[in-house]
Amino acid sequence: MGRFSTLLWDVDGTLLDFLYSQRIALRRCFAQFGRDVTDEMIRRYSQINDRYWKRLELGEITRQELFTGRFLTFFEEYDVRGIDAEAFSGAYQEALGQVYCYIDNSLEICRSLRAEVRQYVVTNGAVSTQTNKLKLSGLYDVMDGVFISDEIGASKPQRGFFDYCLERVEEKDRGKILIVGDSLTSDIKGGAQAGIATCWFRPLGTAGGAEYAPDYEIESLGQIFDILEI
Numbered sequence: 001m002g003r004f005s006t007l008l009w010d011v012d013g014t015l016l017d018f019l020y021s022q023r024i025a026l027r028r029c030f031a032q033f034g035r036d037v038t039d040e041m042i043r044r045y046s047q048i049n050d051r052y053w054k055r056l057e058l059g060e061i062t063r064q065e066l067f068t069g070r071f072l073t074f075f076e077e078y079d080v081r082g083i084d085a086e087a088f089s090g091a092y093q094e095a096l097g098q099v100y101c102y103i104d105n106s107l108e109i110c111r112s113l114r115a116e117v118r119q120y121v122v123t124n125g126a127v128s129t130q131t132n133k134l135k136l137s138g139l140y141d142v143m144d145g146v147f148i149s150d151e152i153g154a155s156k157p158q159r160g161f162f163d164y165c166l167e168r169v170e171e172k173d174r175g176k177i178l179i180v181g182d183s184l185t186s187d188i189k190g191g192a193q194a195g196i197a198t199c200w201f202r203p204l205g206t207a208g209g210a211e212y213a214p215d216y217e218i219e220s221l222g223q224i225f226d227i228l229e230i
């Protein structure tokens with residue numbers, strides 16, 4: 001038995017390449033709505049989206065405001081007219097759940113960890129989008145449980161989110177639970193507040209981090225085996 005019995009995995013940017021899904025889903029939706037989108041626009045959308053998620057983490061806006069508001073801001077900036085932001089947001093959420101790309105060999109890693117630890121997904125996002133993506137990718141079936149913010153009514157890093165998950169995982173000793181995620185402001189901050197160990201997934205070249213002090217840092221998912229001492 002290693003140091004930890006339980007892993008809480010972030011999904012987007014950790015097990016699955018979110019930027020890839022975002023790019024493909026945006027292209028599909030713009031095509032569906034009869035418009036063109038450039039790579040530059042996609043990069044800009046990504047910044048706008050990040051800003052909205054930060055505001056949600058700070059409790060400044062609701063999830064519904066995030067889903068539609070990011071497209072209202074984006075369309076306004078590029079003077080895109082005649083597309084209903086709410087309809088576009090719905091199409092986008094659906095498209096997002098249909099494309100995935102593994103980071104490192106995440107599915108194989110989670111599969112081989114099954115015999116060693118319990119694993120749960122902890123993700124901020126829409127229930128149908130995240131569930132579809134997890135099922136399509138095969139990750140759903142290797143998990144012992146899946147926790148999605150929309151279902152819980154609270155998001156990482158809020159205490160409500162972590163309380164909900166920690167009440168439902170088998171392991172009751174928080175010292176034996178490790179969260180692995182790419183976001184300092186949601187995964188690492190939230191995990192630290194909840195009193196569990198934290199591992200920052202920080203692919204080479206990722207900047208920042210002085211504000212938060214994760215217990216571990218990894219640059220590739222395979223390094224998780226060293227931390228688990230297996």
Ligand SMILES: [Mg+2]
Pocket residue numbers: 010011012013014181182183
């Ligand atoms: Mg993430």
